[in-house]
Amino acid sequence: MNKSRFQHHSLRGQHWLAQVIAWAACLGLWCESCLVGRAEGSLTEYQVKALYLLNFIKYVDWPPNTIAGSNAPTTIGLCGESKLGEALKIVAAGKSIGGRLIAIREIGATNDFSPCQILFISDAESFRMRQILEKASALPILTVGEGAAFAQNGGIINFVLKNGTVRLEINLSAAKKAGLTISSRLLAVADVVKGKAD
Amino acid sequence: MRFLNNLSIRRKQTLIIMLTSTITLLLAGMAFLGVEAFNFRGDLTEEISTMTQVAGDNCTAALDFNVPKAAAETLGALRAEPAIASACIYNQQGEVFAVYQRGGKSTTVHFPSVQLPGHEFRDHQLRIFKPVTMQGKTIGTIYVSCDLYELNDRLKRFAAIAALVLGLSLLVAFVLSVRLQRVISGPILQLAQAVRTVTLEKDYSVRVTKQSNDELGQLMDGFNEMLVEIQARDAALQTARDNLEKRVAERTKDLENIHKQLVELSRRSGMAEIATNVLHNVGNVLNSVNVSTGLIVEKVKQSRTSGLAKVVVLLQKHENDLAAFITLDAHGKHLAAHLAQLSEYLMAEQGAILGELDSLRSNVEHIKEIVAMQQSYATVGGVKEMINVIDLVEDSVHINESALSRHKVEVIREFGDVPVMNVEKHKILQILVNLVRNAKYACEESGRTDKRLTVRVVNGDGRVRISLIDNGVGIPPENLIRIFNFGFTTRKEGHGFALHSGALAAKEMGGSLTVQSDGSGQGATFILELPCPKMERAYES
Numbered sequence: 001m002n003k004s005r006f007q008h009h010s011l012r013g014q015h016w017l018a019q020v021i022a023w024a025a026c027l028g029l030w031c032e033s034c035l036v037g038r039a040e041g042s043l044t045e046y047q048v049k050a051l052y053l054l055n056f057i058k059y060v061d062w063p064p065n066t067i068a069g070s071n072a073p074t075t076i077g078l079c080g081e082s083k084l085g086e087a088l089k090i091v092a093a094g095k096s097i098g099g100r101l102i103a104i105r106e107i108g109a110t111n112d113f114s115p116c117q118i119l120f121i122s123d124a125e126s127f128r129m130r131q132i133l134e135k136a137s138a139l140p141i142l143t144v145g146e147g148a149a150f151a152q153n154g155g156i157i158n159f160v161l162k163n164g165t166v167r168l169e170i171n172l173s174a175a176k177k178a179g180l181t182i183s184s185r186l187l188a189v190a191d192v193v194k195g196k197a198d
Numbered sequence: 199m200r201f202l203n204n205l206s207i208r209r210k211q212t213l214i215i216m217l218t219s220t221i222t223l224l225l226a227g228m229a230f231l232g233v234e235a236f237n238f239r240g241d242l243t244e245e246i247s248t249m250t251q252v253a254g255d256n257c258t259a260a261l262d263f264n265v266p267k268a269a270a271e272t273l274g275a276l277r278a279e280p281a282i283a284s285a286c287i288y289n290q291q292g293e294v295f296a297v298y299q300r301g302g303k304s305t306t307v308h309f310p311s312v313q314l315p316g317h318e319f320r321d322h323q324l325r326i327f328k329p330v331t332m333q334g335k336t337i338g339t340i341y342v343s344c345d346l347y348e349l350n351d352r353l354k355r356f357a358a359i360a361a362l363v364l365g366l367s368l369l370v371a372f373v374l375s376v377r378l379q380r381v382i383s384g385p386i387l388q389l390a391q392a393v394r395t396v397t398l399e400k401d402y403s404v405r406v407t408k409q410s411n412d413e414l415g416q417l418m419d420g421f422n423e424m425l426v427e428i429q430a431r432d433a434a435l436q437t438a439r440d441n442l443e444k445r446v447a448e449r450t451k452d453l454e455n456i457h458k459q460l461v462e463l464s465r466r467s468g469m470a471e472i473a474t475n476v477l478h479n480v481g482n483v484l485n486s487v488n489v490s491t492g493l494i495v496e497k498v499k500q501s502r503t504s505g506l507a508k509v510v511v512l513l514q515k516h517e518n519d520l521a522a523f524i525t526l527d528a529h530g531k532h533l534a535a536h537l538a539q540l541s542e543y544l545m546a547e548q549g550a551i552l553g554e555l556d557s558l559r560s561n562v563e564h565i566k567e568i569v570a571m572q573q574s575y576a577t578v579g580g581v582k583e584m585i586n587v588i589d590l591v592e593d594s595v596h597i598n599e600s601a602l603s604r605h606k607v608e609v610i611r612e613f614g615d616v617p618v619m620n621v622e623k624h625k626i627l628q629i630l631v632n633l634v635r636n637a638k639y640a641c642e643e644s645g646r647t648d649k650r651l652t653v654r655v656v657n658g659d660g661r662v663r664i665s666l667i668d669n670g671v672g673i674p675p676e677n678l679i680r681i682f683n684f685g686f687t688t689r690k691e692g693h694g695f696a697l698h699s700g701a702l703a704a705k706e707m708g709g710s711l712t713v714q715s716d717g718s719g720q721g722a723t724f725i726l727e728l729p730c731p732k733m734e735r736a737y738e739s
Contacts, residue, residue: 165264186263
């Protein structure tokens with residue numbers, strides 16, 4: 001399969017190739033729709049995840065007044081080192097979703113993610129995953145992870161690789177706890193899982 | 199239209215009304231059908247568009263998160279509308295992302311390449327393309343194709359209802375037309391009936407009753423007036439005809455009287471002719487009688503009986519000396535020889551006179567015969583006798599015999615076997631005598647030396663044909679046609695009556711008198727045909 005071949009390349013660490021493609025896409029087409037439309041067809045896993053991360057904004061409703069000011073950007077926090085960060089920066093650059101621009105914030109050890117609406121916790125941070133989730137779960141933050149049992153452990157959405165494609169797991173009770181409403185359309189394309197706490 | 203012309207008014211009217219109704223209803227039905235189809239298409243387009251829109255909206259997440267299965271499931275909801283045959287979602291690149299087929303058929307439907315939003319009706323399908331948008335951004339396209347069988351069903355249903363309505367309407371129209379057309383066809387039919395009565399029964403007293411004051415009413419008034427006029431003329435004509443009939447009857451009576459007189463005249467004339475002939479013959483014979491008488495007188499006058507008287511005187515004078523006288527006297531000596539000579543003379547004289555007397559007697563006998571014949575014909579007309587016509591032919595020749603022999607006309611007889619017939623003898627004889635005499639005249643006029651008259655009697659098929667063929671002057675064609683006309687004759691002393699009355703008489707007896715001639719100098723043939731009923735022949739045999 002075509003897409004699996006590209007994924008294969010990227011997974012082997014041919015990062016430059018993915019970058020070239022991504023840049024070419026940005027320069028040549030310069031539109032979100034192209035990138036979204038490409039989906040996983042010829043994108044790397046992290047490009048796909050970056051796109052999905054942006055797409056979540058469309059299917060999740062945050063409690064009112066979560067974001068101060070109508071012109072304030074939607075903030076995505078990145079926790080831990082990940083290729084996703086770079087891909088996200090490229091994809092989200094200059095883009096507005098739901099009338100808001102996208103701001104990307106690196107979350108260091110401070111764990112100060114309170115201004116974020118979405119928090120991505122990379123696999124690399126799995127060691128302190130529980131700690132972060134514990135802190136975030138009380139806030140109206142959509143927590144997205146990519147580790148095994150992330151959703152079961154209190155994360156709201158988890159990226160899962162299934163047959164070479166990126167699939168979603170959603171913990172509805174966690175979302176509810178965070179005060180988020182997730183669109184049924186999104187639920188329809190995801191696997192709803194239960195947290196261990198439930 | 200020609201076939202229409204042969205229909206009755208009533209039928210025609212019904213037909214026209216029905217035709218008009220049918221066409222009107224059909225047009226209305228078709229218009230409704232068209233509107234229905236148009237509306238249905240609009241409704242269907244709207245309905246399916248909505249469904250498409252909803253399905254597309256429900257597929258946004260599937261597109262966004264690349265889950266074709268979820269999209270397929272969403273499309274599966276379209277089975278709620280059975281008319282939808284197939285549907286698919288295209289991604290941003292126009293590739294088929296997810297598909298739906300009615301009944302979950304596994305056969306691959308060929309989906310068209312992605313097109314601009316819109317709908318079209320093609321191949322009995324409604325095809326809709328709609329963009330799939332998420333927050334104002336187009337992220338894919340949804341395509342739905344919907345069968346129009348429901349439209350067809352609906353149209354069929356509509357057509358069925360329309361047909362039913364049409365049928366009922368026509369029925370009502372028919373009943374109405376049958377009732378209403380009487381207003382028009384009633385008077386016309388009445389008129390037609392009246393015309394038929396007038397034509398067939400010649401009854402001009404028929405009148406039609408006016409029922410309305412329209413053109414038909416005027417027509418009926420006109421018709422009635424016309425009949426009145428015709429009746430008046432008819433009456434006048436009838437009067438004229440009656441008068442004419444009376445006049446014709448009178449004239450006919452006059453003519454009949456004249457005819458009767460003429461017939462009588464002709465009969466008498468014929469009789470006179472026969473009588474003339476008879477007298478002529480008698481005259482001829484009397485001539486011979488006269489000659490014979492003269493001869494006898496002369497003979498007797500010149501008789502030598504005076505010589506005998508002288509001998510007697512001489513003998514008385516020598517009474518006393520008779521012997522001496524005979525022996526001595528010079529005269530006496532010759533007395534014996536003289537006496538012998540005298541007796542010889544007287545004997546011869548007697549013979550001659552006897553001969554003349556014999557001739558005289560036979561001539562007188564002949565006259566007697568002729569007179570007897572005339573008497574036998576001079577009987578009252580109209581009496582029929584059983585007779586052989588050959589005898590009549592012979593008689594007619596005989597009556598003319600002296601004239602024929604005087605003009606040296608050779609008579610050739612060709613008589614066939616003819617039965618005895620019951621005929622009016624004198625009429626036939628009259629005709630034949632006239633014909634024979636005509637033939638004689640014709641021969642005489644020609645001046646030829648071999649004058650010939652052939653008399654032929656042939657028994658034909660139920661008819662006896664008597665032909666008199668002469669080789670005389672003949673008859674020019676222009677005279678052939680009028681030779682039997684009354685008053686036509688070519689002879690100075692003729693009165694043109696005999697042939698005319700002969701032809702009439704032949705006709706009266708059920709026969710005919712005809713003539714044939716090849717022209718002047720070619721001779722002529724007169725043919726008298728008489729009916730000869732087979733019954734009489736059978737009776738004879």
